[in-house]
Every structure is written in structure tokens, then in C-alpha cells.
Amino acid sequence: MQTSSMFSPAKPTFAPLRVRSLYTRPTPSTANDPSLMAEAAAAAGAAPKWAQKTITLPPQKRGCHLITPKIKKEIAQDLSEFKCGLAHLFLQHTSASLTINENYDSDVRDDTETFLNRIVPEGRSAPWRHTIEGPDDMPAHIKSSMFGCTLTVPITNGQLNMGTWQGIWLCEHRDNATPRKVVVTLNGI
Structure with a gap:
């Protein structure tokens, strides 16, 4: 008798981690991404x-x-x-x-x-002491x-x-x- 497993590996429910260099200057393709702008500003020394x-x-x-x-x-x-x-x-x-x-x-x-x-x-009938x-x-x-x-x-x-x-x-x-x-x-x- 052959059995099959009902178990299947769970798919991740999170987005994959994006890793970017902190030393990258903004490019036209990243200029509207706030997270990339923040990293670029930090790399450029913006306080x-x-x-x-x-x-x-x-x-x-x-x-x-x-x-x-x-x-x-x-x-x-x-x-x-x-x-x-x-x-x-x-x-x-x-x-x-x-x-x-x-x-x-x-x-x-x-x-x-x-x-x-x-x-x-x-109101007066409520249970509050304060x-x-x-x-x-x-x-x-x-x-x-x-x-x-x-x-x-x-x-x-x-x-x-x-x-x-x-x-x-x-x-x-x-x-x-x-x-x-x-x-x-x-x-x-």
C-alpha cells in the first residue's frame, strides 16, 4: 500500500530581503523610492x-x-x-x-x-470610582x-x-x- 504525505513545505510569507550598498548614489530609477533616497542621503553625508x-x-x-x-x-x-x-x-x-x-x-x-x-x-450608575x-x-x-x-x-x-x-x-x-x-x-x- 502506498501512502502520500499531506505535508508540503510552507512557502515564506515575507518579502525577500533587498540588500543595497549604502555607498550608492541615487539614479533616476531610484530617485522616487524614499528608502533608497534615505540611504543615498546617508551615504552622501546628509544629516x-x-x-x-x-x-x-x-x-x-x-x-x-x-x-x-x-x-x-x-x-x-x-x-x-x-x-x-x-x-x-x-x-x-x-x-x-x-x-x-x-x-x-x-x-x-x-x-x-x-x-x-x-x-x-x-453617568452616576456607571461603576467608576474616579x-x-x-x-x-x-x-x-x-x-x-x-x-x-x-x-x-x-x-x-x-x-x-x-x-x-x-x-x-x-x-x-x-x-x-x-x-x-x-x-x-x-x-x-
Whole structure:
């Protein structure tokens, strides 16, 4: 009796490693590849650049708000100096959050707020002990931790390199919000 094995070697699920010399100057065929531009700049002795700006956002009503235009406007001059790099956004608050999501249909922002309010109970009957600043405070802290207070976005040719339908949101989790500060740090070449 002949048996056959059901086992077949697994195919790799990763891309093969590309190895390039760090001493290669950019050519027209590599001039638009950010990773190759970074290597070429390093080989040519270009020093990484840094820029940082704190942006104050006006108080927003509770909910999710598209802030991409404001962020881009505030960092446009510095951003234009970078061919390749990273933009790091840090929200200096514990009762609001940042996320990247749909930038076109405001229903997505409204539905996200509805979802957050359903999964994190609020009010006097909620089980939270921390209520010094009001019944919406502890739920705001939990929601802030769920989405987080940081984002990192690639920079390519002086632009934030986000998808067509992506936008940066400020999620305000308090009923009576205050101005919010976002520190934007740019690093690259």
C-alpha cells in the first residue's frame, strides 16, 4: 500500500530581503523610492533634520473631529523641507485621543462616537470610582487609552503620506472640553 504525505513545505510569507550598498548614489530609477533616497542621503553625508511644533486646537464639542487640514496648515512650511521621514503626533491630554480613519463621510465619526458611548458606560450608575471631575471624566480616560494619544505618519516628498480616504481625528471625550495641544515632531531628510 502506498501512502502520500499531506505535508508540503510552507512557502515564506515575507518579502525577500533587498540588500543595497549604502555607498550608492541615487539614479533616476531610484530617485522616487524614499528608502533608497534615505540611504543615498546617508551615504552622501546628509544629516537628518528635526522640526517640532505645538499646535493648539480650539475646544471641540464631544465627538470625533477631522483635524487633518489644521495640522497640515500648521506644519506646512517645515514639512516641505523633508523628502523622506516621519511625522509623530502626540496629544498632551488624558481625556481625548488621536486616531486615523475615514476623512470623507462624517457618519463614520458619528458612528464611532456612538460605539464608544455604548461600550464605555457613563453617568452616576456607571461603576467608576474616579468621578472628581464629573461623570464623563473616567469614561473619557478609558476612551483615550483605547485610541491612544500618539500617531506616526510617513513623510514623502514634503507631504504626509496617508491613504486617499485617511484623515487625522481628534476624539474629544469630554462634555465641556478645553483647548487641546498636539506636539508634532518631524524627523527625516
